[in-house]
Amino acid sequence: KAGVTQTPRYLIKTRGQQVTLSCSPISGHRSVSWYQQTPGQGLQFLFEYFSETQRNKGNFPGRFSGRQFSNSRSEMNVSTLELGDSALYLCASSRDSNEKLFFGSGTQLSVL
Amino acid sequence: DQQVKQNSPSLSVQEGRISILNCDYTNSMFDYFLWYKKYPAEGPTFLISISSIKDKNEDGRFTVFLNKSAKHLSLHIVPSQPGDSAVYFCAARFNNAGNMLTFGGGTRLMVKP
Numbered sequence: 001k002a003g004v005t006q007t008p009r010y011l012i013k014t015r016g017q018q019v020t021l022s023c024s025p026i027s028g029h030r031s032v033s034w035y036q037q038t039p040g041q042g043l044q045f046l047f048e049y050f051s052e053t054q055r056n057k058g059n060f061p062g063r064f065s066g067r068q069f070s071n072s073r074s075e076m077n078v079s080t081l082e083l084g085d086s087a088l089y090l091c092a093s094s095r096d097s098n099e100k101l102f103f104g105s106g107t108q109l110s111v112l
Numbered sequence: 113d114q115q116v117k118q119n120s121p122s123l124s125v126q127e128g129r130i131s132i133l134n135c136d137y138t139n140s141m142f143d144y145f146l147w148y149k150k151y152p153a154e155g156p157t158f159l160i161s162i163s164s165i166k167d168k169n170e171d172g173r174f175t176v177f178l179n180k181s182a183k184h185l186s187l188h189i190v191p192s193q194p195g196d197s198a199v200y201f202c203a204a205r206f207n208n209a210g211n212m213l214t215f216g217g218g219t220r221l222m223v224k225p
Contacts, residue, residue: 004155031210031211033210033211033212035213035215042201042215042216042217042218043156043201043203043213043215043218044215045212045213045214048210048211048212050210055210055211056209056210056211056212058212090155090156092155092211094211097210097211098205098208098210098211099211100158100161101158101211101213102158103148103155103156103157104155105153105154105155106155
C-alpha cells in the first residue's frame, strides 16, 4: 500500500509570492491534516479536512488555506509568502478523524 | 504558551539499556496522548498511544506511562537498540478534536552500540 505522498519535495519561493502544496493520502483514508514544522515553533497543526470539509483549524493567519477534493487528495496554499513561512510542511492522513495518523515526508519550503 | 513540553532536547543511552523520554503538559483537558518517532528526511511515525483513562500501555519494547495528577507522561524503550536513534515527539489531543494534535518540541535519542 502506497504511503502518503507529498509534492513537491523541495520548493524555493520569494517573499510576496504564493505557493500550493499537494498531498495524496493513503488509499481509503478520508481525513487529511496539515502540520508546519519549524526549528523555533516545532510541529504545529494547520488544519484538518474530512470528506472535503474543513473539520479543524489551527492558529494560523488567513494566508494559509487548504482544500480537499472528492478523491481525498488535498492541497494547501500560502499566499503573500513571508520569510517566517520557511518550514517543513507535513501532510498526514487517517481512515477517519481521531484515528492513527500516517505522515508523508513533507515539503521543505524556503522563502527568500 | 507551550501546552506540551519535552524538557530534554537530547538523550544518549547505551545499547541494551533503558531509554526514558519524558513529556509534561499543562492542559488537563487533554484526553489522549501519543508518541511519534522521526528519522531525518522522513515524516513522523506513530509509536504508541494512551488514553487518559489508563496509566500504562505496552507494545513490545515500548511502554508509555501517564501520571495525570502530575500532568506527565513518559516513554520507556527496553532494550534500546541503535535503530531507535531518532527524534521522539509526544503529542496530546482534546476530546473530539479530530486529528488536531499539540506536539512537544521533541527529544533526540542517540543509542550507542
